[in-house]
Amino acid sequence: MSSQSQTQGAAESAAHSPGRRAAVVINPTKKTDVDIRALVEQVCAGEGWAAPLWLETEADDPGHGMAKQALEEGADVVIAAGGDGTVRCVAAELAGTDTPLGLLPLGTGNLLARNLDVPVDDPEGAIRTALAGTERRIDVVHVKVDEAVDSEIFLVMAGLGYDAVMMGDTNTALKDRVGWLAYVDAGIRNLPGKPVKTMISIDGGKPFSRRLRSVMGGNCGKIVGGLEVFPGAKIDDGLLDIMTMAPKGRLGWLSVVAGLLRRGKGRGTAVEYFQCRSADIWADSPQDFEMDGDHLGSATRLSLRVDPSALRIRMPHGKKDPAILTNPEP
CATH class of the missing domain: 2.60.200.40 (Tumour Suppressor Smad4)
Known part of the structure; x- marks a missing residue:
């Protein structure tokens, strides 16, 4: 079995293990039509995960300190919920670690999510991808x-x-x-x-x-x-x-x-x-x-x-865009 397949298999098996916990670093200024916190808690419970650690960004800290706290508390995945700025700040702290990044797009551009086919108009789908999607390593x-x-x-x-x-x-x-x-x-x-x-x-x-x-x-x-x-x-x-x-x-x-x-x-x-x-x-x-x-x-x-290959990231299962990833197979 290839190392890529082993990494994906381990991630998928671990995603369904009981007691795992996600941390959500969220930009509270992003307005949505749904109650994001309630939705995250509902999906986590349905997937057998513990109640998520909820960390809101602040005007003087757009996500770095919150991502560090998530790492210190042993989160199994850190979900960046916001725009590209929130994603970038969280990724900066996760790069070089073994903790994967999940994406919950709440911004206008959502550039990384669009490139990786993470749903930008389906928050529940994005949350499920963050918890149980396939895992790849990407460059920063x-x-x-x-x-x-x-x-x-x-x-x-x-x-x-x-x-x-x-x-x-x-x-x-x-x-x-x-x-x-x-x-x-x-x-x-x-x-x-x-x-x-x-x-x-x-x-x-x-x-x-x-x-x-x-x-x-x-x-x-x-x-x-x-x-x-x-x-x-x-x-x-x-x-x-x-x-x-x-x-x-x-x-x-x-x-x-x-x-x-x-x-x-x-x-x-x-x-x-x-x-x-x-x-x-x-x-x-x-x-x-x-x-x-x-x-x-x-x-x-x-x-x-x-x-x-500095950052582990969760993305949807299935074949990927060959224009974005060197190995487009799931």
Whole structure:
């Protein structure tokens, strides 16, 4: 039996053992149509699990401290209930441990959940997946911003420039009404702008220069709407994907769209892709910065490094998208 099958088999057997306990790290500002706490308790009881440990995030701690507490109390799975920011903070504490992450999507983007086919509109299904789904190991990407000593992580993508501006300028009221389509509105409004001289080093190699509107690092490929921004990026291949966008002239964004449709193939430099294990990026001036869809201020320098197979995560049973995982079989 393969090690992958052994890991999955052990997870599935343990999921039905009595006395196991889940911890739920939840963002209480996320509004839902159902009583999430009551639903989690009901599903846990039905699956033979103990009453869950309930930990709410706070304004000054979006999930790190709660995830640490869950580990200290010996939770068998830690469920991140919220948006991508909550998921990222919880994952940062679970990476490198043997405690798996479960996803209960309550945000707008829910980027990781969408990539892994975790139900985004079925909270009961997501809870059942967190308790008894199949288990895989995925990569995380460590990011040092400017001169920071400690790194942060992302699971889906991080960006410097236009994509971060779009995230930061999204109308909150509109997002509450129409969901991820609000990002389209922000994207259109921020199309005008000047490129910035940017230096990039791939795997410690000689830096090269580009004039860019955006540079992004990706751990997997899909964003909202099913758009595949990083073609060929797999979340468990030990590789980081870098994409640059360099529109030129009045019709420059048409060249970017064409480059995205061609998946970076061809002679044009409006969109370029690179694969690596680490990358360093310097911009001439501070640029807006985002990770996993959350606008996090501005930065001039990013250092990115892949940590392969660092995070155990629960996802639905069944064949997976071969664009996301190296082994699509259940």
